[in-house]
Amino acid sequence: MAEKKDLLNVLWSGADVLRGKMDANEYKTYLLGLVFFKYLSDSYLAKVYDLLNDTTPDSLDEAQSQYEEIMKSEDAEDLLAELRDSMHYTLEPNMTYQSILNDAKNNAFNREKLQAAFNRIQESDEIFNGLFSDVDLYSNRLGTGDQKQSDTIAEVIKVLDGADLIHTSGDVLGNAYEYLIGQFASETGKKAGEFYTPHGPAQILCRIAMTGQENKKGLQVYDPCMGSGSLMLSCKNYSTEPDFIKYYGQELMPSTYNLARMNMFLHGILPENQHLRNGDTLDADWPTDEETEFDVVTMNPPYSAKWSAAEGFKQDERFMDYGGKLAPKSKADYAFLLHGFYHLKPSGTMAIVLPHGVLFRGAAEGTIRQTLLENGSIYAVIGLPSNMFYNTSIPTCIIVLKKHREGRDVLFIDASNLYEKDKKQNVMKEEHISKVLELYKNRASVDKQAYLASYEDIKANDFNLNIPRYVDTSEEEEEIDLKALTVEMNDTNKAIKESDAQLLQMFSELTFDSPEMEQAMKEFMKVFQEV
Structure with missing residues (x-):
């Protein structure tokens, strides 16, 4: 089972691909949308594998391979009917996240295929209607020109491959999604x-x-x-x-x-x-x-x-x-x-x-x-x-x-x-x-x-x-001890007078280069004594 920390790190690293191209309020739409598509697709393949083998697949590649095979057989329609009933959506083998990921790894990523997968899910059931409408795969914010825009989406898809969603409990996955939402906030x-x-x-x-x-x-x-x-x-x-x-x-x-x-x-x-x-x-x-x-x-x-x-x-x-x-x-x-x-x-x-x-x-x-x-x-x-x-x-x-x-x-x-x-x-x-x-x-x-x-x-x-x-949170001020305060003030005044006397003694011992400077100092000492 995927560790929560590992899952968070993988999911959040997807944001690193988009950060710098757009602000957080915009790239949260892309990242959360792609994470959700991966969740739906991976859950779908896991369900296919479970129906065929009565267990969870060890890898999505294995589930993808079996799905591609059975879709060529006469059992395809029965399988799709059961998936439609239990999952509320169906995906062609070439519309799964795993198929699109393999394209991205082979530098053959096609935005039209991903958009077709979005559309298939949205049209499958009213509950999915318009769900990916904010994930604009053709936005200039993804880069300048078709190639750069495609490369950006392909890079996010490859990064998110590290998120094992089918072996992750619902609570861990849900909490990881909540963490992402909090980080975006x-x-x-x-x-x-x-x-x-x-x-x-x-x-x-x-x-x-x-x-x-x-x-x-x-x-x-x-x-x-x-x-x-x-x-x-x-x-x-x-x-x-x-x-x-x-x-x-x-x-x-x-x-x-x-x-x-x-x-x-x-x-x-x-x-x-x-x-x-x-x-x-x-x-x-x-x-x-x-x-x-x-x-x-x-x-x-x-x-x-x-x-x-x-x-x-x-x-x-x-x-x-x-x-x-x-x-x-x-x-x-x-x-x-x-x-x-x-x-x-x-x-x-x-x-x-x-x-x-x-x-x-x-x-x-x-x-x-x-x-x-x-x-x-x-x-x-x-x-x-x-x-x-x-x-x-x-x-x-x-x-x-x-x-x-x-x-x-x-x-x-x-x-x-x-x-x-x-x-x-x-x-x-x-x-x-x-x-x-x-x-x-x-x-x-x-x-x-x-x-x-x-x-x-x-x-x-x-x-x-x-x-x-109704709730008084004020703190009462500490009572002042007037007797102690008087003693403290008297001690302070005494210390000030002693310091002043020492300073005047130091002034009186100074020598001067001119009568004018000596007279100026006497005037200053006179003012100091009056203060």
Whole structure:
């Protein structure tokens, strides 16, 4: 079985071929796309070999050879029918990664053949539709002229040959893919906010949302701003029935939507458990015609994004029960929150990352917040460290919501100091994550760390949820010992006077070349004595 480190090194070395030709946000599309194609192709050949020999092939060359042979026989159609049924796609023998790799090694690489393989997969099943649309094999960014462009792709294909995907467990492969996404986020900077939630906040958010639902079979997870799908996929790490989780996600950016779909497959999620959509979450509600409420809702939406806030939304079921108010046009934070909350089951938990402004801003946001608090919908507020995310340095918070619970108290946790500095970003380590979860589960006040606020506390604060109002992290200044300070000052003054006397004595012993210099020194000593 391939070691994780080896796999990461091979996959990341593919980026070295592309780095310098384009920025990270662009070459991530090529590398992740080609890794995914290799995964589909290698899985396909392994399935062929398994059907013929009832075992996993030692090498892909062996599987390729057997596939080429059987496709010449009368059993070809039966084999393809079984592959189409189990894999949801088929590939001609000359369309496999192995065949294209052999071409590249023999300086006979043909982009048209690779594009034909992409097209075959995309046309095989609706779930693959448009999956490789961002991998432009004819882009000038790959080089100047056909030959250089072909050489660049061929070189990546040869480098990735070192990644043994068929002998690698799903978790290792999925985690390696997540690692790549994280590395791209680090190199991409601000654009990373579209597709990546850093490990610390992601783990806190998912583990909180999963609390009490770990043993549920057929769990339904929803992320209406799914990015690369990492938040939803993290939830399966805390389920005792991960193979039965159904994932519902929506993403606005087509390239990020494709990335999420690839991420799902590489984590071994069956096609029937993937319900992903490319669309605008706020513009039109989804889902509306299948499952509409979910056990777990995870969200890291774009912060303070603009939206239309059109009057018609006041009749939208997602937003209509909050004092006739909508999130302002310039800040869609509460629109995203209310959308997610609308789709939460009464027994479920929602966790969302937002900027601190949602805790205290007034006007329409204040009305919405007050309504949520009056309904007991806000369960906890967790303040995160600043500079955690690649697209902003501002501090953020996690808001936890539940429906129809008893009580209206809110747990406040200040985790703003639970981090370590790492290069450009602050990072929450496992001990920091565990501390937050401990405070959350205990749900009790802890000096300078957490405060369980009653509804009366919150009402007395005019429904302002700014964390410092509830968790006092200030340190009392040490009392000054005036007697000791007086002694210290007297000692200091005495030492200064002794030093001044010694300096004046040294001045008086100087000799001068002229009466003018001697007179100037006397004047200086006179001023010095007066000071």
